Structure formats: C-alpha cells, structure tokens
Amino acid sequence: MKVSYQWLNEYLPLAKNGIKPAALAEKLARTSVDINEVSSPKDGLKKVVVGLVKECVPHPNSDHLHVCQVQVSDDETVQIVCGAPNVAAGEKVIVALHGARIGNNVKIKRSKMRGEESNGMLCALQELGVSTSVTPKSDDEGIWILPDDAKVGEPVWPYVGMDDTIIDTDVTPNRGDMLSIYGNVNDLSAIYDLKKNFRQHALASEDGGPASDKVKISVADDKIAPVYKMRVIENVKVADSPLWLKVKLMNSGVRPINNVVDITNYILLKYGQPLHSFDYDKLPSHDINVRHAHEGEKLTTLDDEERVLKANDIVIAAGDTAVALAGTMGGKSTMVDNNTKTVALEAAIFDPVMVRKQARRLDLHSESSMRFERGINPETVETALNEAAYWLTQLANGTVDQGIVVGNQSDYPAKTIQMSTAKVNDTLGTDLSLADLLDIFRRLDFATEKIDDDQFKVVVPARRWDISIPADLNEEIARLYGYDKIPSTLPVMTRTLGGLTDRQRRLRASRHVLEGLGLDQAISYSLTTVAKAKQFMVEPQDVEPMVLSYPMSSDHVATRMNIVSGLLNDIAYNHARNVDNVALYEQGRVFIPAGGERPREEEHVAGAVTGSLYADNWHMKGDQIDFFQLKGIVEQYLKNFAVNGKVEFVADSSRPEMHPGRTANILLDNQQVGFIGEVHPQTAKEYKIPETYVFELNLEALLKADRRDKHYEAISKYPSITRDIALLVDSSVTNADVVNAINEKGGAFLTDVHLFDVYEGSHLPKGKKSLAYTLTYRDQNDTLKEETVNKAFAKVEAHLTDALGAEIR
C-alpha cells in the first residue's frame, strides 16, 4: 500500500517527534511489514514555482500557442510560450523556470518558440512526473491550475501534495489490517508508543426519509456477505473533489474521478473498507439481492468488459439483474455519472475466498478485492459507511436518508487468549517480565487481564483477525520488543549424531569420482517434453511419463524418465555456442510410473561426452571420445562404487535412440542396471548435436547391491610368471568369449588376463581377427615352477582351439 507520510501525521505526531520518513520505513520493515520503496513525488525535480499569468495573448505565428507574461516572484515577470488551451490571464499556474528539472529528467531551458522567447514552461502534473494513471482527467486537458491563495514565487510542491513522502509497503497475506491508514496508525502508535489521534467524522444529521423505504436487501447466504449494509444519499451534486482530497488519492496511487467516487476511495484508503456507490435511479429494481451468479450470467463491468459469470462468482443483483461483481468491480449500467442524483452506498464484508477466486478467474484484482481477500475490519464497516455519508453531505451537498438498511450483520466476538509469561520466554529465548508483556499489549491497544504472576489474558480486537492463538501473540511480542534484542544462542539439548546416511555418503563420493574422471556436473531440467521423457530409459518399457495438468511451456510438460535426454539438451546448447568439448554428468531423480498415485522416484546417474575429454594441446592432440574411453570411465565408477556382483557389458541393438552396433547394456548379476554407447546418428541429428557417447545407471540397483569390503590382501612375496598368447579367431568372437574361455581353464594360479593387442585388417584373412593376451600366473604361497605354468598354459591353448576354433599364432 502506498502510505502517505503527511496523512499519517494528521493522526500521529511523527514529524513532531523527529521521526523522518526513511526511519519510519526502516522501522516498519523491522517491526511490521516489508517496504518496497520510499519516495517523494518531488524527488529529482527543481526550480518549479507558483506563477501568476498576468497577460496572455495569442502567438502571432501560431494558431494554438499563447504568449504569456508570468509573474514568478515579487519582482520578476517572464515571458513564457504555452500551448495549453486552458491558459488564461489571472490564473495561478505551475512554472518550470529556466534551469528547472521536471519529470523524466527533462531540463527546461530558455528558448525561442516560433520567434517568441520562452523563459520556462507552464506545466500539467504529468509533466512533473506524476503518473497519468493517477492524475485527474482535467490534467489531460491542459496545464494544472493552482488555487488562488498559492503564493507566487514559492516552490509549487505543497500546493499539489508533492512535498509528501510515500512509503510503499509490501503487506503479507496475514496483515490485511495494514492496508489502511487506520491500521498503519494503530501499528505505528504501538511501535513508537505514541498517542494516536485518529479523527473520525460522525454523521451529524439524517435529513431524508427512511432509507428502508428506498431499498430492501436480502443476502442469499451468510457466507457470501457476513455483513451487508447500505445507506441512501439524495440530492447529490456530482462535481470535482477539492484539492486536498485529490492530492490524498493521487499520493495513494488512486486516480481522482468525481466527488462521489473519490469519497468512497478515500474511505477505502482511510479505513481499508471498500465501498461501492450505485446510481440509485439506474438500478432496475430496488430489491437488492446478494447472491451467487447464475452460470453464464452476463455483466458489463465499469471497465466496459462484458463478463460471463460462473455459479461460484458472487454478485449484487437489483431484482434479478446483476449490477456489480461483489467486492471486485461495479457494473457499468449503474455507475455514478455527472447526472447522478441519488446514491445507494454499500459497505459490506464479502467472503475472502469467493472474492479471491472471482478476482483471479477474471483477472480483476482491484484495491477492493485485495482488501476483501485479506480480511476487513468488522469494527469499522459502519463507521466507514457513516463517514462516507458525512463527506457526501459536505462535498456533494447530499441529503442522507434515515437509517442504515442492513442486509446482514454477523457477530465478530473479540477473542480472548490466555498467555503464560514463562512460556513466552521459553519460546522466544527472552527474559521478559509480566509487566513488560502487559506494556507491549497496552501499546497495541489490546486489553489485558492479569491472572497471577505468570498468567494473563489478552483480548484481541477484531481488526486483528490474524491473531487467534498464543503463538500469534508471541509474534506481536517479538516484533514490538524487537528482534534485535532477542539474544543469539544455539539449541542446548541432547546430543544428536546426525550426519550423512550411508546412501547419502556414497552418492556424494560417487559424484566426485566422475569429476575426477573429467566430467562436469550438470543440473538439467527434470520437466521435459513427453517424447524426451520416454527416451533413453535404463529399462526400456512402454510407459507414458507423468504429465502436468497445466504446464507453463511446451518444453516442460512431463517428468523425465531418464537423465540422458537433458544432458543432450545441454550439449546442444553448448554446441550451438561453438563449445565442442563437452563432458557432463548428472545425478538426480527420474520418475517412473509404477501404478501408484505418484511415480517411483529413482536416483540415476548419467553421462554424456562429445568432442574430447582433453583439450588439444601444443604437444598432445586430444583424442575424440569413443565408446572405450567412456566405458573406461563407467568401469572406474563401478569399481569405486564397489558392488560385489558380476558386472557385464552386453551388446544391445534394440534401443532406438542408440547406435545399434555401439551400445551395450550394463548388467549387474544379470540384472539390467544401465547402458552405454553412442547416440544414434539420427537422434543426434534431431538434438542438433555432433557424435556423442552416453551412459546412464540406475543407482538404486547399485546402492542395493552387496558391497565389496574394504580389506587388504597381502602382496605375494613370490614372483609371477607371464605367458603371452596371440589368437586368430573369427571376427564374431568377442573379447568376453575369449576371456571367459581362458578363465574357465586357467587353473588355480592364473591371476590376470590382459588384452594387449587387437588387430583386424589386410594382413589377416577376411572375417578373422587377432587378439593377444598376457596371462599372469602366481602362487600366493610358493615359487611357481615353470613346468606347472607350462601345463596350465597348454590347457588354455587347447581349450581356446576347441571351444572357439582359435588358431594359436
């Protein structure tokens, strides 16, 4: 809310006590509500004074300009050329002198306009930087005319309220009471412990006939409008509001319209009580019904929009014709205009939720709806209605009909909360006495009653609907006592061990493994397209991903079932920016629908590498990533993960997004836990990425698997013996086939089988390849004898020939 410092001062001696706007704002932020901005309308402006137009003649060379002689001080009159149609001799006007700075940082300089010298500019408020959304309509039509008593030569600010300071507060949903001057005065009075002098204007006389003869009201449901009241004011003269009222509205960000509308807005700002004025004579019936809208019912609102209503909207109807959206916006057909004679003035409390839903659905957030949503002070509904009627008698010459027509009046009993001094201190960590606490509530104007040396009762006024339990009062105590005065301690309590769980520790450590191996950690979006969500699944299955009901963008509609696709998006982003070496991994959630209401969330890790892991160097060229480099990374990762079972890489050509000849499923004890390979060139094309290798592992499976123990095995004191073997085999025979065959007949002393060469090419028969291995034999407990090794090695050779048709070379 835009809170005027000058307005506050009418009810609270702030300036008198040396409390300046900036300090006030700071105090509010520390004690009450957040502050968006503190500013004065005159910030950045200078040399703008009151002038008197002494003479005004048409410009000789123009059909719309005037040449004016303007007195700008006791002894100085300057010539100013002005284009405003309403400029005339005898007027007091706003003069921006030579050297002045006006709105939008414009500097005014002496100049010649069509041959006539002009020593400044006569201004409208807009030209002083006042937003056109709040300037009165008259300001659009020419320069601003100052009151006759304005003193020539003085700065113009006080005459247009621009010397005020506006504190723009950001009110949290619980502090609806702070959406009024009344609420701000109450809170500031408590904060500074200042005596408040909030001036209310009671209605002096009701000179019309009985209002109940003019309108009948029925409220369909207590819930819609717990309070609904109306007054009727006759003989109203619609006109411009006086300057003081216009200024208050403008400084509060509300545009002055006419005296009737301005008075309702003034009351809204002053009390936080929205009012609505109907043109009584335009109401199609004088039976007012507050009810839910009929489904499909139409109403054209003040902003000229035809609204099609829904059954849970709430309306004010005259007879059965909707004439206003309750609490949100009035209807066009019954609005007050210059010819309005009789006003039906409504003051009500509407259901916050209904108003909120209606305003949201229609995107019609108004000053009124915002206040109804956050709660209205039931104590001032009638006060506000009466004061509005008072101002209509004062400013619009109205005659108030007798009595208030009450459509509904619910009870709002004051809440009494019992408090304990010890408990307050135990919660806040303070050492306050009962007297301290009672004093805080005295400042807040909450009645208290002492029960004993510890216990007391607090009566919470209805204006603070947000307070209902002791914890709420704790907050009042804490903020008024001052958060700064609360000491800083650490919880004293039973020692807790805390720390990461085994799972959390392993996940963290395994991330560091991949970083050590050259992969940057990425965090991509978990929400993606349906198509991408379904790709690259560790266990491909025909399942649809979970989708959002109302996504915000077509790129993020479904929860991912893989991480790889997100990494490919990242690679595409890098590639588009000419970054060609990209090595990423990501550890995070995938969401696999599993029949339940919520998907199963699995922790996965995935990697994607394109280009080279090492940047090209002056003396070493970075190798382009290939299957085996990435496989080495995955193998090391799995080794560090220390699962106890058997890990296998099994060729797979079934994944549509993967290269059919360069992809392997990763199996742990025959269970599929991941895959690795080259992205299918077609898929790569769709992602707009170059050749890329990827892997993804389901960490849930790895975390569940038995773990290899950390233990030390003595290094054998005895020497090992090695034998090399080169084989010529059919191309279809895999390394895994050979290694398995060797291990099968390796004997007790074979400790390692190491592949050191693979050759396929012109020196070999077609369809054949050569593989060469070093076999290492060792006895943990004795020196191996050559003949033992020879025997074992011969068995291997024979088996390779028999089982794989290998030719030993």
Added chain:
Amino acid sequence: MGIREKLEELRDQGLADIQKTADLDSINKIRVRLLGKKGPITNVLRGMKDLSAEERPQVGKFANQIKQDLQAKLDEKKSQIEDDLLQAKLQSEKIDVTLPGTSVAQGQPHVIQQVIDQVVDIFTDMGYQVAVGDEVEEEEYNFEKLNLPKDHPARDMQDTFYVTPSILMRTQTSPMQARMLEKHDFSKGPLKMISPGKVYRRDTDDATHSHQFHQIEGMVVGKHITMADLKGTLELVAQKLFGDQLQVRLRPSYFPFTEPSVEADITCFNCMGKGCPICKGTGWIEVLGAGMTHPNVLKMSGVDPNVYGGFAFGLGPDRFAMLKYGVEDIRDFYLNDVRFLNQFDQKG
C-alpha cells in the same frame, strides 16, 4: 738412460698426452697404451732383471707409483670429460618452461551442488540429519499439513504444477517438515534435520525466475527450543557461508507453517553494510525465511505442541550462489554451458 729416467720420461709424456685428451675414447686408448700388458711401462720393467737385488724393489716401487699417478690422472680426466658431456647434454635438453602443461581431464561439481554440500556440512557437523524427500508430492504434505488449507491466500504466492488435484510437483522442501515430524521418535531425542532438493513453481523462466530451483529446509523440534536458538543458528550459518564479520537481522514476515515468521537478512558481504548496488543501498541482503514452528503443524503431524516446539528455516541455494558469485541470470544454472560450470573450480 737408466730405468728410472725412462720411467720418468714415460710418465711425463703420458701425463702430457692425458692432459691434451678431450674425449672418452682417447682416454681409454691412452690407458690401454700406457698401462696395458704390452705397454711401455711393462716393457721398461722387463729390464729390471739387470738390476741389483737392492735396486729392484726401489725401482719396482717407483714404477708402481708412476702407474698410480697415471691412473689417477686418467680417472680425473675421465670424470672431467664425463662431467662436461653431461653439462653439454643438459644444456641441449633445455626446455621452455613457460609452455603450457599438458591438459588433464577434471570435471567440477555444479555450483549449486557446492552450495548445498557446504550448507549440509555445516549442519551435519552440528548433529543434524539429512532427509531427502520426493519431488512429486502429495498436496496434503505440500500444503495442508503445513497449515495451508485449500483457499489459503498464501497459496497464491506459490504457483503450483499440479498433476492431479492431489498430486503436484513440490513447491517447497517444507513437506519434509511434516514427513519427518511424523516419522521421528521423540523419545530418542530432538529432531534436527536438513532437507535439500529441487522444487518447482509454475513460473515463466527469465533472469530471476526459474520453474525449477533448489531449497534447503531445516528444522529443529524438541523441548525448550527458542527463537534465540533460531537466531544463533542462522547467524552461525551466515558467518560460515559468507564470512565471520556478518550479522543477521530478523524482520517480521509471514509463512503459514511458522509463527512468529521472520525473514533473515545478513550484512551485505559486498559492502559490509555500507550500502552498494548488490544490497540496493540498504547494507542488508535477504537470504532466508524462518520462524518458530506453528503449533498446527506439530499437531497435524501428531506432535504435542504443549510439550514440543521448535524452529524451521528455508534457504535458496540458487539465490545464495547468485549473491555469492555474482551470477545475474538464474537460467545459467540449468543450461549447463561448460564455460559457466568450469569457473567454479576452487577446492576447499
């Protein structure tokens, strides 16, 4: 010429030859020529048989002396030549040490991960446990059990990705408050937990909004936990993350699941409170929301608010990282440009 003179002549000639030598090969040749079995000294000594029995041992001794002298000179010269050769080799092996080192492959943890790990470490050191929750949540845990009934205005503050009317992408890590309160066995002591993770809001992505970001929730519930404890805890975290000199100030705020609720500001680490563009001239930076756990939250999770109480706080690693490292666009965290990721390579 007597034997002795001949030997002296051989010695002088030998020493002169050695002196002139400049390579190992020549040294070797001289050694063979002078001291070999067919060398001149051996030859001279053959004439010893003509000497008297008294002279023979003296001449023999003299000859051995000469041999030793020559050998010593040869060794000395050899080592000198070897040394020279080594020096020359080393000279020739000189490299330009300013050429860049060979690149190695090292990846970096994501900057948000770094912030999360740092915060988690601070709290685990204080005996907090880490509770990681699901990202797809039940509405009941994301809202109801946190004292946000349907139609609560505070729900407007969080635009939610719903999947069904009862299932949603969690908008906050706070559901873990309710889940942990329900799970915790208070007979075994207080609950001290921290819960980092991804959260989602129905926002349009721009420089300051992201439909996906991170939160770290913290909660302590036990007997006699005070607001002063909350303040002390937040102060400690702020100082560990941003520096010892920083102060924390609390301001009133509103969260449905805490009462009182506060925003915590820290002294601007950039200007140390003097006022600068980062803190918009206020000297303070808003870093987290916190408060004393609302009795309704405890009650709904089956914890007696008359016996137990506590505090909760939530902070945003994305915002922390933006503040701490001057990142201006939140989207940078999720686009994974490696030129961005690789900047955060400071360890320890």
